[in-house]
Amino acid sequence: MTNITPTVRVERRIRQLRDADPHIAKAVETVSRIAGKHEDPIRIRNVYVRRDTPSPSGSDRKQPNREDRPPATRLVTPRGSLLRFSLLTLLEAQTQTPAGDRPKNRRNLLSSGGSDLGWLDLLPSITRVNKPDNRFSSVRPEEKMLNQLQSSIDNLASPQNELLRLAPRHGRQKHAGFELLHEGGRRATGDNVPYTVPRAGDGDTFDIPITLFTNGWVYALTESELAFLLVCAYQQSRKGPDGWFRMTGDERIHYHGLGPDAFDRHQFLSSMGLLEVEPHLSRGAGGQVFKYKSPDPSTGGRRSKKGLIPHALKFLASGFEKPAVHTVLDALE
Structure with a gap:
């Protein structure tokens, strides 16, 4: 397997984002x-x-097994778009349906023309180009996009996720009119229940700014970065808009399903004004620990006898008011 250096990875992301911009x-x-x-x-x-x-799974160096993670981190894959599309279904439901009601999905997968907007219109119409000898190279780009959309719907409706329910139809028609299910996804016992739009003030919710969608952040960020920001928005909701939060390793791994790679993106996200980071004196800016000692069992692993404390973080909703693509490119370059 060829090793890809961080520089090559960044250059590739810059190139892909520039190509995807229009x-x-x-x-x-x-x-x-x-x-x-x-x-x-x-x-x-x-x-x-x-x-x-x-x-029940996961460690300091490894994410929990996929089935042991909450939906937001379970949906993240290196080249996937499941989390992105899942978030778009929540946006569509909440902008079209009153709080407390169940959304009715009347949107076609494909636009019927004119001002009609289909689900496919919510996705950037860019796909990887196959090599000339690839047996799928003759497939038109719009057909590839539709195949990818249908695959995303199938995955979200799978028994592993249960975030959507397919219509009782056959063939490709089963994807049209899918039903949105509760965002908790797969339950330990019984089927998932239909989704209802949360009400303002519901105690079991957190907010993300609509500008995450309308300024393109949902497309310009990686799914790992999106998942980390969702967790930060949840954590911030527990402290209030002006408060700081700290996330212990145990909470990050075993409750949120975030691996170390996702958490390491806090510096990059901070450089774009999406997070504010206040490193603890026992840590460097990159998170390394000075004179580390193993956690003290008597504190549940939260801090060591040397006073090891995680970085303090703050989720900045105002940061999403900037245009995403140009902001991400500036930060990468």
Whole structure:
């Protein structure tokens, strides 16, 4: 296997984001039309990002098994778009349906033309180009996009996730009219229940700014970065908009399902104004620990006898008011 250096990885991301920029702009225009005059934040139930009980798997160096993570981190894959599409279904439901009601999915997968907007219009119309000898190379780009959309719907509706329910139809028609289910996803016993739009003030929810969608952040960030920001938004909701929060390793791993790679993105996200980071004196800016000692069991692993404390973080909703693609490119370059 060829090792990819961080420099090569960054250069590739810059190139891909530049190529995607005009396609993301079209998707953002669609999202903005769907959102209309809706300026309220999008409310997400806590169970989307946090387990009620600690996961039975996972360690300091390894994420819990996928089935042991909450939906937001379970959906993250290196080249996938499941978390992105899941978030877009929540945006669509909340901008089209009154709080407390169950959304009715009347949106077609494909636009019927004119001003009609289909689900496919919410996705940037860019796909990887196959090599000339690839047996799928003759497939048209719009057909590839539709195949990817249907695959995302199938995955979200799978028994492992249960975030959508397919319509009782056959073949490709089963994807049209899918039903949105509770964002807690797969339950330990019984089927998942239909989704209802959360009400303002519900105690089991947290907010994300609608500008995460209307300024293109949902497309410009990686899914790992999106998952980490969702967790930070949840943590911030527990402290209030002006408070700081600290996330212990145990909570990050066993309750949120975040691995070390995702958490390490806090510096990059901070450089774009999406987070504020206050390193603890026992740590360097990159998170390394000076004179580390093993955690003291009497504190549940929260701090060592040397006073090891995690960074203090703050989720900045105002940071999402900037255009995403240009901001991410500036930070990468």
